[in-house]
Amino acid sequence: MLPAVPSQYRQIFLRQRPDGIPQPEHFGIRTVPMPELSEGQFLVRNHYLSVDPAMRGWVSAVGNYSTPVPLGAVMPSYASGEIVLSHHPDYEVGSRVMGMLGWQEFAVCNGSEIKRRIQDKDEPLSLSLGILGLNGFTAYFGLIDIGAPKDGDVVVVSTAAGAVGSAVGQIAKIKGCRVIGIAGGAEKVRWCKDIGFDDAVDYKRAGFSSQLAALCPNGVNVFFDNTCGAISDAVMPLLANGASVVVCGTASVSSWTPWPMGPRVERHLLVKRARMQGFLAMDYEHRYNEAVICLKNWLYKGRLKHREDILDGLEGAPGSIRDLYRGDNAGKRLIRLVA
Amino acid sequence: MLPAVPSQYRQIFLRQRPDGIPQPEHFGIRTVPMPELSEGQFLVRNHYLSVDPAMRGWVSAVGNYSTPVPLGAVMPSYASGEIVLSHHPDYEVGSRVMGMLGWQEFAVCNGSEIKRRIQDKDEPLSLSLGILGLNGFTAYFGLIDIGAPKDGDVVVVSTAAGAVGSAVGQIAKIKGCRVIGIAGGAEKVRWCKDIGFDDAVDYKRAGFSSQLAALCPNGVNVFFDNTCGAISDAVMPLLANGASVVVCGTASVSSWTPWPMGPRVERHLLVKRARMQGFLAMDYEHRYNEAVICLKNWLYKGRLKHREDILDGLEGAPGSIRDLYRGDNAGKRLIRLVA
Numbered sequence: 093m094l095p096a097v098p099s100q101y102r103q104i105f106l107r108q109r110p111d112g113i114p115q116p117e118h119f120g121i122r123t124v125p126m127p128e129l130s131e132g133q134f135l136v137r138n139h140y141l142s143v144d145p146a147m148r149g150w151v152s153a154v155g156n157y158s159t160p161v162p163l164g165a166v167m168p169s170y171a172s173g174e175i176v177l178s179h180h181p182d183y184e185v186g187s188r189v190m191g192m193l194g195w196q197e198f199a200v201c202n203g204s205e206i207k208r209r210i211q212d213k214d215e216p217l218s219l220s221l222g223i224l225g226l227n228g229f230t231a232y233f234g235l236i237d238i239g240a241p242k243d244g245d246v247v248v249v250s251t252a253a254g255a256v257g258s259a260v261g262q263i264a265k266i267k268g269c270r271v272i273g274i275a276g277g278a279e280k281v282r283w284c285k286d287i288g289f290d291d292a293v294d295y296k297r298a299g300f301s302s303q304l305a306a307l308c309p310n311g312v313n314v315f316f317d318n319t320c321g322a323i324s325d326a327v328m329p330l331l332a333n334g335a336s337v338v339v340c341g342t343a344s345v346s347s348w349t350p351w352p353m354g355p356r357v358e359r360h361l362l363v364k365r366a367r368m369q370g371f372l373a374m375d376y377e378h379r380y381n382e383a384v385i386c387l388k389n390w391l392y393k394g395r396l397k398h399r400e401d402i403l404d405g406l407e408g409a410p411g412s413i414r415d416l417y418r419g420d421n422a423g424k425r426l427i428r429l430v431a
Numbered sequence: 432m433l434p435a436v437p438s439q440y441r442q443i444f445l446r447q448r449p450d451g452i453p454q455p456e457h458f459g460i461r462t463v464p465m466p467e468l469s470e471g472q473f474l475v476r477n478h479y480l481s482v483d484p485a486m487r488g489w490v491s492a493v494g495n496y497s498t499p500v501p502l503g504a505v506m507p508s509y510a511s512g513e514i515v516l517s518h519h520p521d522y523e524v525g526s527r528v529m530g531m532l533g534w535q536e537f538a539v540c541n542g543s544e545i546k547r548r549i550q551d552k553d554e555p556l557s558l559s560l561g562i563l564g565l566n567g568f569t570a571y572f573g574l575i576d577i578g579a580p581k582d583g584d585v586v587v588v589s590t591a592a593g594a595v596g597s598a599v600g601q602i603a604k605i606k607g608c609r610v611i612g613i614a615g616g617a618e619k620v621r622w623c624k625d626i627g628f629d630d631a632v633d634y635k636r637a638g639f640s641s642q643l644a645a646l647c648p649n650g651v652n653v654f655f656d657n658t659c660g661a662i663s664d665a666v667m668p669l670l671a672n673g674a675s676v677v678v679c680g681t682a683s684v685s686s687w688t689p690w691p692m693g694p695r696v697e698r699h700l701l702v703k704r705a706r707m708q709g710f711l712a713m714d715y716e717h718r719y720n721e722a723v724i725c726l727k728n729w730l731y732k733g734r735l736k737h738r739e740d741i742l743d744g745l746e747g748a749p750g751s752i753r754d755l756y757r758g759d760n761a762g763k764r765l766i767r768l769v770a
Contacts, residue, residue: 317697324697339697339701345695348698351694352694352695353692353695354692355690356681356690356691356692356693358663358678358681359681360709361709362679362681362710362711363488365708365714366709367707367708367709368700368708369704369705369706369707369708370699370702370703370704370706371701372701372704375704
């Protein structure tokens with residue numbers, strides 16, 4: 093039986109523009125009336141909302157790959173849910189979708205928001221926001237297309253216990269690489285080793301750099317970086333000839349005003365004939381199916397482990413980006429709206 | 432008539448290891464006896480010695496792509512000359528070669544030093560050290576393989592009036608790009624425009640950054656950089672989506688101890704899905720012939736102009752690396768030993 097469509101629902105909106113990492117006070121929560129659907133529209137009841145590091149960039153005023161979220165607008169986010177009402181010929185009531193549905197209980201859609209239809213009835217909806225969603229796609233395309241490791245390569249991954257990093261390391265293992273993770277704290281280091289990393293180092297401990305260097309005596313062939321800070325600076329001098337550096341995120345930078353300084357990378361790139369390259373998973377939308385097939389196969393065979401860190405209730409969303417940047421989460425952070 | 436082989440000859444050796452840019456006092460000049468040639472050896476009389484920015488790296492103690500030149504050793508360099516004596520079946524007296532022959536009047540060789548044989552009797556020997564040598568190869572492979580510009584791309588080149596930069600800009604024009612040069616001083620800016628750059632800006636003048644930005648309203652698709660300093664920092668924020676940054680040299684860094692800091696590049700690379708990549712022309716030795724054929728064709732058709740800045744006499748060599756870094760040269764700096 094489908095849930096009834098209520099006459100109103102709640103949503104999280106952007107109340108103030110943050111300078112750095114969005115805090116709970118930058119968001120507000122409001123109740124809005126349920127609109128009438130027009131022809132070509134359908135209504136999704138969100139089950140899970142995603143919390144992603146990239147959302148910080150979406151609300152930032154600094155030039156970015158998207159126009160900043162306007163003040164007062166619903167906070168955009170990936171979410172997954174079920175279609176509960178439809179005036180659209182291609183979207184049936186009862187089918188399940190993932191897309192840019194926003195931090196809200198219901199989303200009125202026209203189809204342009206939808207990134208993936210979840211055909212497999214047995215696939216838990218939460219997966220489409222993590223390992224079978226943007227995190228998995230980021231790991232898959234970033235490592236395989238940009239990092240392009242070869243069998244036997246040494247792959248170093250920062251934020252290695254995170255939703256993306258842990259997938260990167262496991263995919264690199266599947267591809268025949270030796271994988272070293274960099275993570276913060278003993279629990280995260282242990283998790284990296286539990287899921288098959290060859291080794292992992294705790295960047296919060298003294299001697300981190302020399303420990304890392306000792307683990308990579310022949311240099312680093314692929315560095316998958318999510319940090320852009322002291323951790324990256326420790327890895328760059330270890331690059332091997334022909335290395336690739338995948339620029340996936342800049343988690344360690346709390347503000348881009350003033351622009352942060354760091355050791356110049358040019359000499360490393362020159363001497364090691366190395367490549368440093370940024371990418372965005374959203375550019376690979378036309379290849380998401382390829383990634384889903386591979387990732388699901390590895391997942392179901394037990395070769396790809398993942399963790400979810402689920403908060404119940406819309407009220408958990410506003411503080412959740414800050415939590416990510418503090419490293420408070422243990423696995424992919426999701427907000428669950430429908431139990 | 433071949434020149435007589437003297438009983439002794441002069442060479443420049445490394446006397447002290449420089450911290451930064453090699454100065455005249457880091458080198459010495461000495462006279463050594465002409466050795467007897469063994470079987471498999473041949474003697475080259477050097478006509479031209481090359482002076483290249485990379486030589487600074489060769490004498491540096493900081494980790495590099497080659498072992499540092501030992502104190503007391505002949506200063507390695509590219510040079511071109513004529514074989515005047517041979518006990519080697521593959522190298523005939525009278526034939527002309529270019530290779531790592533060193534800053535000296537004569538070089539005893541076994542063949543491993545030779546990078547190119549100059550078959551064309553009409554080709555001036557100096558060209559094999561410039562536009563038909565390492566400078567030309569650096570421009571050719573760096574732009575075409577690493578920069579990989581497409582027709583209509585905006586290409587920005589630093590040290591644009593130099594031996595490499597001027598070739599990069601002209602090759603980019605041949606490939607259908609819009610080319611903006613960055614050079615120091617009115618004379619160099621004029622030379623860039625004279626050889627067909629669409630525009631050129633003087634980085635020594637106030638307002639340089641905004642002038643450059645105004646010339647690239649749709650961003651920079653390929654940035655060929657030889658500087659690694661304030662000039663690079665002005666270009667990075669202008670990158671277009673999918674841009675490539677060719678890291679060819681680090682001319683603006685006078686010392687790597689302490690390691691220089693600069694604005695972090697990761698965010699530009701991420702937001703613009705851009706690639707920053709180092710390369711060394713010496714890795715392309717197996718493709719030098721391809722480059723010679725193309726470059727010579729363009730050169731003889733008048734599509735590729737170049738300048739030589741020739742000093743006569745071995746005594747000019749020790750101060751010539753410093754001159755390059757001061758920008759004192761107007762074109763490819765060579766030391767001529769045989770008039």
